[in-house]
Amino acid sequence: MNATPPPPDTSSGPGPDSPLASRVRQVRAYHELSKHQLQRYAAGPETLDWDAQPDPFRRYLGATLTPLPLAADDCTLPWNRLFEPGAVVARPLDRDGMGLLLELSLALSAWKQQGPDRWAVRVNPSSGNLHPTEGWLISQDLPGVADGLHHYAPREHGLEHRAAGRCAHTCGPRAWLALSTIDWREAWKYGERAFRYGQLDIGHALGALRHAAAVLGWRLRRVPMGSVSLARLLGLDRDADYGQAEREEPELLLQIVADDRAPAITPRPAAWTWSGQASRLDRHPMYRWPVIATVARASLSPEVDDTGASGPGTGTPASAPADLAAMAGTDPVQAVPAGSRAHELAATLIRQRRSAQRFDARARAPLATLLPLLATLQSPRLPLDLGPAGPRVHVLAFVHRVDGLAPGAYLLPRRAAALPLLQQVLGGTTDWQVDEPVRQQARAAGLGELMLIRLTDNPALAGTLRTLNCHQALGSDALVALALLGEFDASLGPADDGARPWAYRDLFHEAGLLGQVLYLEAEAAGLAGTGIGCYFDDATHQLLGLAPGDTRLQSLYHFTVGVPVRDGRITSEPPYAHRLPVLPPPPSTDADGDPAP
Template identity: 55%
Template sequence: MSQRLEPAPVGDLDTVLAYHERTKHHLERYAAGPETLDWSSQPDPFRVFESAPRRFLPLAADRLTTPYGAWSTPGGVPPQPLNLETLAILLELSLGLSAWKEYGPDRWALRCNPSSGNLHPTEGYVLTRSVPGLADGLHHYLSRDHLLELRCRYPEHDGAAPRALLALTSIHWREAWKYGERAFRYCQLDTGHALGALRYAAAALGWRLRWRSDIGHRELAAGLGLDRRADFAGAEPEEPELLLEVLAEPSAPAQDPRALWAEGGAWNGRANTLDPHPMYRWPIIDEVARASRAPGIAALVPDYKDRPPRSVAAGPPAARLIRQRRSAQHFDRRGVLPGPDFYQLLEALLPHRDEPPWDVWPWPPRLHPVLFVHRVEGLAPGLYVLPRRAAIVPDLKAALRNDFAWTTPAGCPAALPLFLLAEGECGKIARIINCHQAIAADSAFALGMLAEFEAALAEGPWHYRLLHWEAGLLGQVLYLEAEALGVRGTGIGCYFDDPFHQLLGLTGRRFQSLYHFTVGHPLVDTRILTRPPYAGRRPEPNPG
């Protein structure tokens, strides 16, 4: 459990709770959003720091031969040295572009880290010291061109061991432009997805990541230069989210990142304006952002000794699978998911302290999938639940409807805590709950993630972000594990919150659903053309 290091301001928890209630979708109305959208005026999807020195990165991911899932075996992926090429691979396979899409006159980019509406509010920064081929300093990653923009140069450290830290930030307006007040939720989900994308990419290099939760919001904003108002004059602000330390050596000791930015240096660049003519303002997003900012938080890694490690056969090259990940737009209702594949996918959602991506998550699991099973071989259609923490089962039983069965399906692996709640066709109700979207019914299964809402927020209002990050991390696992099994997933941010709770018999705020997801056999629209992500780029970086 976490330890609060400083008290939250009075009223912050009330602000977070009020935001959550206000931004729920209801059957009779949706959360407040724009009344119309002009797609020709969509905000620029790429943040650029004009006049900042640039360093093009090598396109080297194809040189990485690590099979997907090899990291499930201890020592299965020998660590690569930390240098310009390996850092470039990490960024290419996590925050980089995976393809360009074309349909008629329209052209848009896809990235390895998924995003609600493909709007991509998440920005990435790299803090480096003594990385061969790269200046010491703070760099902004520009995914459009696969390059680093030098925001602040640090004094050089000759002979020091290479170090790198990764930071994620959010630009709320990118999501709010389309989704209005609910956008803060989606920005937080996207942070969780990006966290997962970074952890998988690091695992393919044999690296670990350590979440520096001890660095609070104010310190991180200063270290990333996000509080430099002149550098963001006229531009949309960025909200710091989290900081990760790259551990390229198995026994690398923790080092204080404050030592890097405390040395100071010359700052470069001004942020570009993404939307020069915004039509709406959503002040509640700024309010909940302020109320949910974290101080430095000490965290204890949960004890997962009762969770046996997974046995996973090595799959295709991780680089290929990561870059082919897509969000399915339509599903084939004739497709049936084999039972073993279904169980393998669910097992990947159970945390294990020594297996990526869960080894980067320094909190107890707080989210528990409730599944609408439609077409899984050997499994009766119906409503199921997967408690990801054994101690929560009594609480779930007490909170959910008292006529639920809570039986273990025949053939379910002994280590998988899956329970049948109610048997029966549930496609229509899944479609209704998920804003009448066919993908929730046409897939092999859909799910909603129930969060231990009240218990988490009792530890501090910043846990509102953590719950969404955990949900996004679960979503990233589902995306990649589905892709490895030859099927495809789609995250669902639009669902009717309280009708889903009512279906389960939930009252109050003890449990709340924060994210929905669906997996099945995709139908691909062949009219949409796929183009390479970095066509015309040389495979080697520019000199200098």
Template identity: 50%
Template structure:
């Protein structure tokens, strides 16, 4: 068994000394993987793109069943997904499950530039590397065998992995499990990759929420320890991953239609009859990053109720009226991460305010988030009509404005923004042309200064992680979920966004006056008018589905 395998298999301890040790490891990992102006976090010295790991996991020997391509038949419009005109709950059956997967984890298109060809997917990913794997757990779903199935996005197919225990008389259940293949990110990003895997889990959860909404469904996280998730998905089966890259259990989400499901995870059959062996993604890895396995083990959820003591935010006031948007399915599949932004384009103020209102933790897109909001945007505004360029803050929970005032620079103004809707706590901290600073802080990337605005998401980090190291993952999930909301809201408003995982952590903190690690920047995001590259060709994701 490798070091990584042992770390995944070892159950964390709840003893106070072990808890403190795990928290220290998680915080040490975070400090160790910071980028700085003088040095980046440890990563590969060279990349051979011709030897990139296989982007698609399959289980050789598992029975695969192709799913129908039906997302293009869904008529719900994006602006109606969570309002009075939302679609009624669709039945659980093979076609609706196919639509859910197509719109959350399926391919959106193939791209081609010269001899190079690559896929883009409905769920965004750091560097388009896609470490997140999706599993469907189905019971009583018409047209699907009761059991655990792995989704292969390349083929839009389900691989049958295991059987569930029968539960006569119970309502149909549909759940989705997520795991991470950390090597997919580590191959390019080295030690910082564990962060990106967690951000991508949040992106994937957000993608699932919006895809479910097109079918009238809701999404709710199921409290479960990492060991239980691994056992249900078969990730703890050493022989099935012999010689292949392991998958780290992340979460299981319940899809809720008409009936309320029973609590907890479904049970595997007494003889689950697991089938298939994981394919090898990279036969000749050039580097090893053992600190990733250490961070994974330190932050694994150990109990059945990691959400104890938390509570969802109260419902928010509806955001400003959306424009007449495209069909939700077309918008979701048309979403792209911007590669370049127009440095002259202005963003209308109503569009800016709508995107910020969509980040309210009580907004419908956060229906799956049964946690107190712990991520708070600091905005570097460059070109928003009617708004002075400068630095702004958007505290996302009651009382947080005072906490941020005490933690950030004492010379910040904290002036409420005139014209902001009631209930949107947007504050101007300082007027300034921050384009050059924002570009520098985001690893010298022009996209951070060329957009209309760039966000740095500040997390309430050290106290939460000290109390439960699993919160290190969960904070990144929240950041990724916020990113997915911004991605789709930007797309609906005719602009485009992109996540920025590369930034100089402590330089951001010094600029804002942050001392210590109670608050830390976890994720950056920028929005603006995209500039297309005419050299890149777009091809259909699947034969039979139009562009």
């Protein structure tokens, strides 16, 4: 896992022996291999040396670090206004804006301590708090930020100037964000299943960035770029700069849009000058998981030509999921139930997001508290406007203790065209009925047309959910437990030249994006959420009615929402008390907008 694999063969020869079909078989083989079963867990380390965890912070040694200002405490925008069109005036693209964007998305949110143990938590959630996601900024003509490529250092809240230079055929203030993954951070603890978790984390980071951009009045635009080109753009293919350091996987590229009139632009470096050597995170790894490198290579995305057209069968996402809008009607306005936190400052709520470690098993909540959360999952509003134009991940909700909603299983479909498949797999020949009282209550609350389909009543489901979620009480003690179901077969495509192996990453990105919605909407409702990556895959599928070997739907992520029980033994400290104040940049600049020498 310490070497970048060569680019995959993306040619699309005919028939089931084409390179694309072969890569899909590798993806499917990995997915089966990495499943947890009731009789066995996916392969992982037999022991962990907690005193020798990988360094949670990557640095590029020798690259110039520019500290960013900390300004989240000065943000006065309430959370519920974040979703009102035109409520936020766009800030200029400059160093202050970039600092706030990253402070509200990829930065530290607190330091925690229990006894002798002290650790950092971040704004963007991560499996096991391991944080495989790395953030990058590409800048041009931004006041206070040098042109070129920067790596974001979250502990320092600063930018490491990885490559200096300008982008060709581009003028005026421009900025792009990119994300990459260090698979070893997750594999150190979770073994072969770790690739899934790293991809879910990309979806979480995508949602965190979109919420943060909205606070600034900005949007984010997906930039189509193949994995090989993105690795070259970020310098991830520079062997000499990594040595024995753990390599990073290219994931995705976003353009920051402060003005809707700004054209879509792909950054094309003219002549960059590189600096910095990647720090090594784990000098004494005890295990190797070569299957992760195999699935990473098999699922790389195809290259994109200069016109923005992708390789065979890519299905480049649109900027807004129109299919969702057609299902849910108009973009709903956020309703604010009594006792919620939706009137609190957006910056406060974003930074206070935490994964609940325990839920109050006796707590109950009224349906009105959960309705905004459920409606948002079916809505085209942010951050889901960064998802695919045709959503492939649907929500199955297991309701435990919600007043006004009978205990049992409910479906939230997210794509109208998927309804026949969902009914065939989950409902058999039973005629589905939308829960009409719930729809009327949602409509009266200003939440649009909520399509919540009751599948079955089951007041004794909590114990089953605890078992399915690796025997964790989080599954039984929550108010609501959710399974995010991906259209697996349809997404990966047929076993011929129409195969789309990169859709495997896309499915987990979409599931992680939904997870970020659940985290923040739970906080806004005065509750808490917890993402669960450990669950028994095929036992869950059997509960849903899938026969062994039927992969039309696959559960990609589990999530629980409830009333948290806080651990009083854990103390909290501010995230950047260790940092000196950041001074404003000098007023004098050269012709390129860089600080004058």
